[in-house]
Amino acid sequence: MSSSSRIPIIDFSGMRSTDTHAPDPVTLARVGREIHDACTQIGFFYLANHGVPQAVIDRAEQAARSFFAFPVDTKRRAAVNMRHRGFNALGDATMYQAKRPDYKEFFSIGLELPEDDPDVLAGQALRGPNNWPDFMPELQPALYGYYDAIGACGADLLRAVACGLGLDPAFFASRYTKRMQRTQMVYYPPQPPMSDEDQFGVAPHTDYGCITLLWQDNVGGLQVREIANDTWIDAPPIPGTFVVNVGDLLARWSNDRFRSTLHRVINTSGRERYSIATFYDPTYDARVDPRELGADHGTLRYEPVAAGDYILGRINDSMAYRKRRA
DSSP: OOOGGGSOEEEOTTOOOOSSOOOOHHHHHHHHHHHHHHHHHTSEEEEESOOOOHHHHHHHHHHHHHHHTSOHHHHGGGBOOTTSOEEEOTTSBOOTTOSSOOSOEEEEEEOOOOTTSHHHHTTOTTOSOOOOOTTOTTHHHHHHHHHHHHHHHHHHHHHHHHHHTTSOTTTTGGGOTTBOOEEEEEEEOOOOTTOOTTOOSEEEEOOSSSEEEEEEOSSOOEEEEETTTTEEEEOOOOTTEEEEEEOHHHHHHTTTSSOOOOEEEOOOSSSOEEEEEEEEOOBTTOEEOGGGGTOOTTTOOSOOEEHHHHHHHHHHHHBHHHHHHO
């Protein structure tokens, strides 16, 4: 059961856009088909030859290791705020229906917007400047450099997703003009040897948004609920790849043609585990309407929803700091 072979590896060679180059139609169609197959069957795949420079990844990884090595009281100087930016300590996140909080720390950033940005001035939720730590100035260039690089990869990936859904490759671009991308550095301490069976690094959950791109170190611990036979399978690290999965918004948008699949993390390795998760999501007001992707009234499973409203609702449900400050 612990095989990655049931999670496909998709070669993204030739799919990155540049100022002078766009993917050729044959490559785009091939990758679109492979993504369609993966997302309708298991909802997960590995993305190889993704084009994000290894130096950018290495710099972000080292920044994560340095940040989480600080004492908790120091990290709390950049504690998460109501814009969902900053540090979350152990116990700050509890997935829906989980019995215990997740056994992890994480630091979240989003699109950097100044206080005088029109959406910030209007009070749009989750918008504004990031909450960078004053005790680690090198974190900002390292992590935001990764944020920009993985965001560009996400934009190209959505062209192939659109193609796989039978849409114009540019379908998602107009819905991402001011993206709600969130990137998190995550630290998983080793779980105690005698942990209860309901203690997880991250409890079983589905992601909130459209697509997630995950970099993980070589420790392992990510598991996916395989839909076909309803069992957990490992999604072990594969060097040079990201793990990509469908989130709830894309499942809604596709009227459940694409699967938003349960997954979890259990760190029983006895070692520290690090990952960087990016939730590549649309503009706050983007309308997620399954009818745009071909659903008719007879088969419609979901009513239209604003992307940001849905994401905000899920964050409010799972984050302890939002309940404390409500």
